[in-house]
Amino acid sequence: MLLANLAKSDSIDRVITLKRAIPKGVSTSSLALDQLMDCFVTGAEAKLNPNADYDYLAYFIADLSRHKAGRKYFVTRQPYDDVVPITKLTVFTEHRSHVRRKGVASTIKNVAFEIDAHPMLLDESGANLLPYVLLPLTGPEEYDDEEASGMLPDLQLLPPDKERDSDHEILVTHLETLLLLTTTRPGRDHMRKVQVYPIVRECHLHVEDENVREACDRLVQVLMRDEAEEGPGEPKAYEIEDEDEKITEVF
Numbered sequence: 014m015l016l017a018n019l020a021k022s023d024s025i026d027r028v029i030t031l032k033r034a035i036p037k038g039v040s041t042s043s044l045a046l047d048q049l050m051d052c053f054v055t056g057a058e059a060k061l062n063p064n065a066d067y068d069y070l071a072y073f074i075a076d077l078s079r080h081k082a083g084r085k086y087f088v089t090r091q092p093y094d095d096v097v098p099i100t101k102l103t104v105f106t107e108h109r110s111h112v113r114r115k116g117v118a119s120t121i122k123n124v125a126f127e128i129d130a131h132p133m134l135l136d137e138s139g140a141n142l143l144p145y146v147l148l149p150l151t152g153p154e155e156y157d158d159e160e161a162s163g164m165l166p167d168l169q170l171l172p173p174d175k176e177r178d179s180d181h182e183i184l185v186t187h188l189e190t191l192l193l194l195t196t197t198r199p200g201r202d203h204m205r206k207v208q209v210y211p212i213v214r215e216c217h218l219h220v221e222d223e224n225v226r227e228a229c230d231r232l233v234q235v236l237m238r239d240e241a242e243e244g245p246g247e248p249k250a251y252e253i254e255d256e257d258e259k260i261t262e263v264f
Contacts (some may be wrong), residue, residue, distance in 0.1 A: 026080045042093040046086065049073070054101050057113070071116020074102070078123035087120065088130040088140075097133070099124055103145035106187075111180065114149070118186040121146065125193035131200050137165075142194070143204070144168060146187045147212055149178040154215045156208075163208040181222040188213070188228035195235045210236050 031045040039061065040051035049070060056067040077083035087099040105117045121142065125134065133139040144167035151168065153175045155161075161169055178184055191209065195201045204210075210233065217229035 025077060026082045028077070029082050029086055040093075042091070044093075046077075047091060047093060050098055050101060057105075057108070057110075066110070068110045068112040069116075071105075071113045071120075073116075075116045075119035075123065078120045084124050084127050087124045088127055088133065097140055099134070099142075100140050103140065103142065106145045106149050107178075114178065115180065115183055115186075118149075118183050118190075122186050122190040122193065125190045128196050131194060131197060135194065135200060135203055142190075143207065143209070146190050147209065149187055150184060150216045151175060151212055152177045152215065152219055154219065156211055156215075160208050160211045163206065164212075165207050168208075168212065177216065177220070181220065181225050184216070184220065184222075184225050185228045188216075188225070188232055192228070192232050192235065195232070198240065201235065201240070205236060 028049075029044075029046050032043045033045050033048070035041060035043055036048060039055065040048040042048060042051070052061065053067050053070040053074065055061055056065065059066050061067070078087060087102075088097060090097050099121065102117045102120055105113045106121070108114055108117075124130070125142075134142045144165050147165070147168055151171060153171070153173050156164070178187075191204070191213070195204060213229050213232055213236070217226050217233075220226065
């Protein structure tokens with residue numbers, strides 16, 4: 014909790030370059046941030062310390078991702094373990110700890126502001142972000158064969174007792190992450206190809222919360238709109254121009 018509170022300071026990004034002695038059994042990196050990440054991942058379920066689960070590091074990590082330097086860290090492969098840090102966090106989007114789920118959801122959303130990283134974030138051989146963002150939005154609903162067959166493998170044949178996240182704020186965070194990932198034409202095309210719309214549609218139908226439904230509506234408007242034919246050059250980016258529809262970093 015102390016680190017989470019300290020992370021409210023704009024000077025907290027200094028932790029990205031801070032070095033300290035390597036803690037044996039926790040990390041092989043001399044960077045403090047790498048050590049904290051490894052502690053958060055390995056320490057889940059009290060695996061490092063029987064008296065600590067390190068869940069509240071999720072809030073510190075989320076606050077760090079509000080800063081440009083923090084976001085760059087999360088999408089940059091680290092030399093000490095050859096892993097992109099955001100991929101260490103995605104497995105916790107359906108964790109039993111509400112604190113972990115909330116902090117990780119916010120971190121993923123903040124990282125999605127890095128438009129240059131979208132190809133890596135969406136690539137199945139990269140961060141493969143979509144399954145981890147979509148699974149918390151899904152419930153036990155069934156889809157027709159055409160929709161189901163186009164979905165990502167992790168979204169197909171879910172058990173009949175599958176539950177979507179019960180926290181409406183977390184659902185909104187994931188929906189806003191998806192909206193950020195529609196910023197570019199390739200991102201929108203990919204999300205249409207893997208049938209993101211039906212999942213959002215069912216979320217809208219089965220969650221009776223105004224904020225969740227509004228977030229679903231905003232995403233659907235982008236996914237279902239007609240795309241004008243683009244000429245040679247870079248694909249055009251989608252911009253949210255309405256002041257009321259701005260998405261901001263969380264925490």
